[in-house]
Amino acid sequence: MSAYRLYGDSRSGNCLKAKWTLDYLEQRYEWTEISVLEGETRTPEFLALNPAGQVPLLITKDGGALAQSNAILLFLAESHGGGLVPRDSFARAKVYEWLFWEQYSHEPFIAVRRFLKFYLKKPDSEIDPKLLERGLAALSRMEVQLAGAKWIAGDAFSVADISLVAYTRAAHEGGFDLNAFPAVKAWVDSVEKRLAIGSR
């Protein structure tokens, strides 16, 4: 039985969400560490695998190369059951909605501010204030949603929860205080339990 291969940087939430999904679905895989900071996504060897020069990158059992973290989550969820994508078409579309929202309205602010503060050690004065403002807006949007629903896309645990928890649980490293968002904080605990990844 062949296994998946996942190229990823273990400091990247985008990569970890793919790893957690493989673990949750009990799939065999080999992890190849690729350091973004050390330029390992820009080597000729890696660019031959993914011309976009980004991790995570999943190599399927058939040798196909698939990029974009949330595309990987959907592919794995559709391939291996586990209930991570709803069967009902509208409920599934709401999962898509949150996955696209995560990449457009959450990750570019919360993950990027964390990267600048936590990894590059930039002082706040050198960080675009929009990152804080829009990151807080994203957390507020999640708070409204999670005050009225157990999981981010509604009644069922889904790949949208795995996707959104990746950077939300690390938001404090970007200078975001989750104590101001109690429903989000409780949801992070629930998703961590579900994924058995332990609290930070």
Add this chain to the structure above:
Amino acid sequence: MSAYRLYGDSRSGNCLKAKWTLDYLEQRYEWTEISVLEGETRTPEFLALNPAGQVPLLITKDGGALAQSNAILLFLAESHGGGLVPRDSFARAKVYEWLFWEQYSHEPFIAVRRFLKFYLKKPDSEIDPKLLERGLAALSRMEVQLAGAKWIAGDAFSVADISLVAYTRAAHEGGFDLNAFPAVKAWVDSVEKRLAIGSR
């Protein structure tokens, strides 16, 4: 027979791609014009429909509200056939990959630079040079792909083509010269013909 309702700003490629998909699939819908520039996505009435305050927003025949342009495209394609999402799971995942790439690596640079130049009339000197640099990188990535494939996600016309054409065909309004990307330019023509939307 009830119809869809689509809230959108007709200057927004994200909104037009949802409209074109409804047209392509020959679905009945009513269009409600919402001006982003005039703050109509931030009224209490609109925020009650979409707390994220963004267009497009699709109201389904059952009254469900669905946001995020690419989630709307997937929902419509899954609901009405038309071959816009492949049945094969890996081919479908490649469509997801391009849809997420569009929102993360294309739209934030090409659409945003067009918005600043064409609608807000900002001079180049006031526009972050990263928008040009990363927009050109996105077009180069598409050029490599389209030099070797008829459609953006491979052999079949899909929602990924509809999604990516929206801002690519308007890239010149953002100061991007498509003559430098001949495969992209030919593909824009093909997608416009397929969608019967006429050239710009």
